[in-house]
Amino acid sequence: MAAERKCPECTVRESANRNGKPGRCVVCIDKRYRHTGWDPREPYVSPKHMRLCVCLECERPDEVSYAEIRNRDSRYCYWCVSRQMYERGLAAQPSRWDITLEQAAQIVIGDNFLARGADGETLAAPDLARQMEDVWSLVDVECAVCATISRWSASWSLSNPEAAGRSRCMYCYSRPMGPWQNDFFRQHGLVREHDGYARLGQRVAAHCEVCGHKRSISISELKSGVAPCLNCAETADPDAIHIVYLMHFPALRAYKVGFTSTEVRHDRIASHAAHGGMLIEQHEVPNMEAARTVEDVVLRAVRGFPSGCTERDFPQGGYTETWSDDAPAIDLGDVVSQLARDEAPGFDRLSKFRAYFEDEPPTIEELLPFRRIETEEVDGTTFHHVGFSEPLEQVYRKIQARREALPADHGELA
Template sequence: MRHDAEAAAAVMRAAGLEPLEPYPGTAFPWKSRCTRCGAIVSPRLGSLTGRSRPGCKPCADRANAAAQRHDEDLAVAEMREHGLEPQEAYRGVKYPWRCLCHGCGTITSPTFGSILAGQSGCRRCADLRAAAARREDPERAAASMREAGLEPLEPYTTVMTPWKCRCIACGRTSTPTLAKIRSGRGCKYCASHGFDRAAPARVYVVTHAEHHAVKIGVAGARQRNDRIAQHARYGWALFYEHYVPTGDDALVVEQTILRRLRAAGNGVFLTAAQLPNGWTETFDAQRVTAAQLRDAIRTQYPAAPSRPEPLTLF
């Protein structure tokens, strides 16, 4: 298509460009100034009329970068909704995306496109759920819960899925999995062993010199053979402990800090072989220091109650 000089200049101005030299022809670069950002560019008139491209490349690059940031924010939020914490930057809908699965603690690499298509993201969790669902009868599952003193408050899904129940003894609501109940667990509030979520507790920070690692965790406030002593057998040293009124408070502090640090790009540092119990709460000490974890705990729960007196046994 031919253009006379006046019509050509009108096309350029409509695209936000002011010509700085005479019209050279449709197929030749035409030196112009962008009326939006002031940049000097040289698009071809044919590229504007033939493909409706933006005439100013700097403006187009900024728009694309903003769109990419927006897309990444939405993609990260969607992955977290599916229980996956991204461990690297978003590259696009069709590329494998390395993530930590909050369900089983393993690293998986689904594409964002597969998540949008309705897939679960973690193949291991999907296989476990599918296998459990095929094997288990809902009525028998509910009977198992009632035998453990828990009344289901919602339909059964799988043995690995948290199941909202009310404790017949204490009346509190919790979400154990059927697998945990069948392994001998019961109401977390009525438990006479392990971590008591209703009793005084503490959030702690331990360090490992050989692994150059730090870890955050929770433990009961009055326990003698507690988690900290267990970690000491693997070479961990206590750096800090912060007392809170209940185990529920301790878990909220721990999980809030973990989510924030994982969202900031700090992945799990050690493996289950290096720390069999608690490896998912470890960090590289060169990226997250013990002092930073201590300060984060103090910020999350500023008022620290004094250490409770040990229980007296009669």
């Protein structure tokens, strides 16, 4: 049974975090919105989902994600902030802040921004001024260097006179971070194909240093444990232990079955969790063939309940192994247990290994590398438990491989 994840604020309701981590509940999340000056008008989906909200002070609508406001204690509406900055500046330095709409438009454009009209034409300051409601109004402008769109107001420039010679475009200003981001991708075995800086949550093109497979992925996803290369994730050792998993995607109203290697760099579960999946069950199986058998059995059982998911819904891959959450419940543990009892493909290898070693059992010398000794003290008496460091199938598999790699007379001792 999964551990309860109560909201740390109300300590009553369940966490809204779908990645299996603690966090605020939906009610407390909505309180956080109102605390920072927003009245949410759409249901909460995820931290990065943009929710339609209305400012409690100026009643202007805007789209605001929970990720933007969850750690803030101040009012967040840009229009209100810009107005307050202007009012404070005007009271303190009227000679600097007492400006006309046309002067405000010229300050917004400055030396490195362009204002565009409805048909893409460049607007001069008088034309832009006619579209501005107040001297502190926010305006969408385009960087003259990189064409990035920003929201700007005269208040931002007037309040930072020391930054007059610096680029106001955040992309241009942040370009020196590009080399650091290249190094971060390289640490994860990827070559970044993006020029300059990118936001932490922005997916950029990259390719795997090992196999050359192309991928679109963000720094935030890499930090959360998403597999850097999906191609390498699929080429894990087929004879090693694998994990089969069942996940639910509430936003897509779909379930997914899949399998992954036990190596961290091949962890598909983290990839799906980062894209809104909730882990329902996971079970170890002896090899990839067994994992694929489990996946095939489950998908045959639910083939009458298509999910309607597409590749666009699963940028991390795997949409073809999904089905509607209207389907009858799947008990993955029961499926694995039944297939093991039936010695289905992949689950029958232990029997085959036992037949192989029937005439020539493993020697003490062959078993020693897999020895594991655990010590336990009970009422002053020390007990030593001797066992294997790996499942028996893996022990047999490796001993057989070593025998087959040796000359035919390997059984003769010197």
